[in-house]
Structure formats: structure tokens, C-alpha cells
Amino acid sequence: MRYAPVTDRLAGLGGAKWEIHGRARALQAAGAEVIELTIGEPDAPCPPELLAEATRAMMAGRTAYSNGRGEDALLDALAARYTARRGRAFGPRNVMTLPGTQTVLYAVLHTLLAPGDEVLVGDPMYATYEGLIAATGARMVPVPLRPEQGFRMQAADIAARITPQSRVIFLNTPHNPTGAVLRRQDLEEIGRLALAHDLWIVSDEVYEELVFDGTRFVSPLDLPELAERVVACASISKSHAAPGFRSGWCIGPEDFCDHLLPLSETMLFGSQPFIADMTALAVSAPSPVAPGMAERFARRAALIAAELHGVAGLRVHKPEAGMFALVDVRATGLSGHDFAAGLLEAQSVAVMPGESFGQALRGWLRLSLTQPDEVVAEACRRIARHAAQAKGEAA
Numbered sequence: 001m002r003y004a005p006v007t008d009r010l011a012g013l014g015g016a017k018w019e020i021h022g023r024a025r026a027l028q029a030a031g032a033e034v035i036e037l038t039i040g041e042p043d044a045p046c047p048p049e050l051l052a053e054a055t056r057a058m059m060a061g062r063t064a065y066s067n068g069r070g071e072d073a074l075l076d077a078l079a080a081r082y083t084a085r086r087g088r089a090f091g092p093r094n095v096m097t098l099p100g101t102q103t104v105l106y107a108v109l110h111t112l113l114a115p116g117d118e119v120l121v122g123d124p125m126y127a128t129y130e131g132l133i134a135a136t137g138a139r140m141v142p143v144p145l146r147p148e149q150g151f152r153m154q155a156a157d158i159a160a161r162i163t164p165q166s167r168v169i170f171l172n173t174p175h176n177p178t179g180a181v182l183r184r185q186d187l188e189e190i191g192r193l194a195l196a197h198d199l200w201i202v203s204d205e206v207y208e209e210l211v212f213d214g215t216r217f218v219s220p221l222d223l224p225e226l227a228e229r230v231v232a233c234a235s236i237s238k239s240h241a242a243p244g245f246r247s248g249w250c251i252g253p254e255d256f257c258d259h260l261l262p263l264s265e266t267m268l269f270g271s272q273p274f275i276a277d278m279t280a281l282a283v284s285a286p287s288p289v290a291p292g293m294a295e296r297f298a299r300r301a302a303l304i305a306a307e308l309h310g311v312a313g314l315r316v317h318k319p320e321a322g323m324f325a326l327v328d329v330r331a332t333g334l335s336g337h338d339f340a341a342g343l344l345e346a347q348s349v350a351v352m353p354g355e356s357f358g359q360a361l362r363g364w365l366r367l368s369l370t371q372p373d374e375v376v377a378e379a380c381r382r383i384a385r386h387a388a389q390a391k392g393e394a395a
């Protein structure tokens with residue numbers, strides 16, 4: 001039978017990246033003990049008051065159809081939150097709610113892109129971005145993120161890749177997998193390019209609340225001169241340890257939201273009112289769980305650096321935010337994939353190969369920071385052992 005070209009464009013983009021994770025899960029299902037440092041699930045439970053609010057709303061009958069933009073109370077709550085944080089006024093017509101950042105990004109990119117357009121996106125990147133862009137028929141143009149620049153996207157690297165087909169600069173700050181947080185100056189320089197070449201800026205800010213001490217989060221929404229061309233996307237998945245609720249939003253120009261609305265209505269026919277009530281409560285006050293997660297993740301990143309940096313030639317890149325740390329294993333002579341596959345087999349530790357996030361991380365590993373400190377420390381000892389062995393064999 002014949003299928004639509006989009007199925008070909010997406011085929012093979014999903015599964016291969018998660019091969020080691022899948023193998024680890026299969027080993028665990030068969031009874032093996034594996035230290036899993038692959039995916040980034042929050043390490044705190046969803047706050048009980050949010051579960052109570054979702055339950056209360058459901059029991060109160062908040063289970064009817066909603067509308068394509070989202071429930072009024074949630075749109076108001078998000079507009080108030082962004083007005084307070086970003087230093088300029090947002091109203092409910094600047095906001096659209098959709099099920100999680102992933103769906104938001106899918107809808108936002110479909111609102112902005114046509115086949116043949118080009119999207120400038122940092123390499124490495126979050127594992128689903130390639131598929132999100134391919135789904136639209138647009139072309140992904142990787143912009144190298146360099147360790148010596150703290151993996152922060154540089155305007156000069158974008159400028160060198162702009163063509164008449166360029167339409168969107170796709171930012172992710174704080175960044176997965178590198179933990180980089182863009183500075184105001186980075187954004188001002190990137191913003192000048194967007195203005196000069198009439199480009200949109202899409203900013204995935206799902207880790208906004210997991211910024212470590214000493215770093216300040218800045219959004220392109222903070223720059224008033226970009227107000228007509230910035231769309232920021234986020235959710236409560238990380239900030240409130242609630243990924244299963246699938247509750248996200250985007251915020252941007254009113255005209256952009258008006259153009260997104262028919263797509264959202266076509267995809268979803270509205271969202272879930274009881275989840276909207278719970279999310280409105282969540283975003284109206286500081287998160288009770290995000291500061292604790294940020295503190296634990298920063299501590300574990302420091303622990304990994306202390307245990308592994310300089311051991312058997314390994315180098316650890318310390319993140320400024322998020323749920324992950326990167327380890328450069330190139331000194332062992334192995335690719336990230338081969339190191340991770342061998343580590344799982346010999347030491348029962350599962351990590352993500354850097355290659356799953358783009359060519360720029362060939363020879364790197366991504367370690368999730370969501371396991372308890374003593375588990376992370378044990379994983380580091382095993383990684384050090386494996387690196388020393390691999391290096392010895394290569395020598």
C-alpha cells in the first residue's frame with residue numbers, strides 16, 4: 001500500500017536514537033540490575049496540591065469540551081506570569097495551550113514552515129527536533145554549538161548559514177543536552193540577524209525553572225524589538241514534575257496565535273478543562289519542586305565532574321541548567337555509541353550516546369542527573385573503570 005511522504009521523512013528518526021535505552025529496559029525487564037542514566041524524568045513527585053486540584057476539577061464536572069485556544073483562566077494565568085517575568089505586557093490572546101511542549105513545537109513549526117523552507121537549529125539538539133522539522137517538509141540546517149563557547153549558539157555561526165530559504169531560528173534555552181543558557185548578549189546578536197533577514201525565533205524554554213545558581217535565564221521574549229517574531233514554548237512537565245499531564249503552551253504575537261488556532265482546532269478540538277485548572281494553579285505561584293530539583297541536579301553534575309574529569313582522558317562539561325551532564329570520551333578512541341554499548345554490557349550502566357543528539361556530539365555521552373547521588377557516584381566509578389579499560393585496549 002502507499003503511504004504519505006511524511007511517514008518516509010520520519011521513518012528511522014525515532015527508534016535508533018533510543019537503542020541503548022531500549023536495551024537497558026529489556027535487560028531490566030529480564031531481571032538484571034541496571035543503573036539507568038538515559039532519559040530525564042523529574043526526580044520529585046508531582047506536588048499533591050496539583051493532583052488534588054485536577055481531581056477536584058474532574059469531580060466538579062470539568063470534563064466537557066473546551067475550545068482551541070485553551071481555558072480562559074489558564075490563558076489569563078499564563079499571560080500574568082509572562083507579564084511579570086518578561087518585563088512587557090502579554091494578554092490572553094498572546095497565548096495558546098496545547099498538550100506538552102512537544103505538541104506545541106509541532107503546531108508552531110507547522111504554522112511557520114512550508115516544504116523547502118530552512119530551519120537553523122543548534123547541533124547538538126534535543127532528540128525529537130529533527131523529526132519535528134522533517135514533519136513540516138522543511139530542511140534542517142544544523143548550526144554547530146561549540147564546547148569552547150559553552151555550547152551557546154553564536155550569531156556568526158547562524159549568519160554563515162542563512163539563505164533566502166531561511167525562515168526560523170530554533171532556539172532551546174536552557175539547552176538539552178548541553179545545559180547551556182543563552183545570555184542577553186547572545187540573544188541580542190541573534191535577534192539582530194532575525195530582524196535583518198525577517199526570520200522567526202522559536203524558543204523552547206521547557207527547562208526555564210531548572211537553572212542552576214549563578215546563572216540567569218533570559219528569553220528572547222525579553223527583547224521588545226523582537227516582539228513580532230518570537231514564539232516561546234514551555235510546559236509544566238519539568239517545572240512541576242508533571243510530564244504525564246501533557247500540559248504546555250506557546251506565547252507570541254496575537255497574529256501568530258490567530259494563525260495557529262485553526263491548526264490547533266484541527267488537531268485537538270480543544271484541551272482538557274481539568275488539566276487546565278490544575279495548570280492554572282501551577283503557574284500562578286512559584287513551583288514547590290523546581291528549586292529542589294535544580295539544586296540536586298547541580299550537585300550531581302558537580303559530583304560527576306569531580307569523579308570523572310581528567311580520569312582516563314575523560315572531560316566533563318558542567319551544565320548551567322537542566323537534567324543532564326555531558327562527558328567527552330573521545331580520548332578512549334571509542335564513539336559515544338560504542339562506549340555506551342560496551343558500558344551497558346560490561347558495567348550495567350545505561351547512558352545516552354552523544355550521537356543521538358547530533359553529529360557535534362560524536363564521541364560524547366549524556367548522563368541524566370535524576371538518580372540519587374550515591375547511584376550517580378557508583379555509575380561514575382563504573383564509567384571510569386570502563387574508560388580505563390577501553391583506553392588500555394586502544395593503547
Ligand SMILES: Cc1ncc(COP(=O)(O)O)c(C=O)c1O
Nearest residue numbers: 100101102126176206235237243
Ligand atoms: C528540550 C526539550 N523540549 C521539549 C521536551 C518535551 O517536553 P514536554 O513534556 O513538555 O512535551 C523535552 C523533554 O525532555 C525536552 O528536553
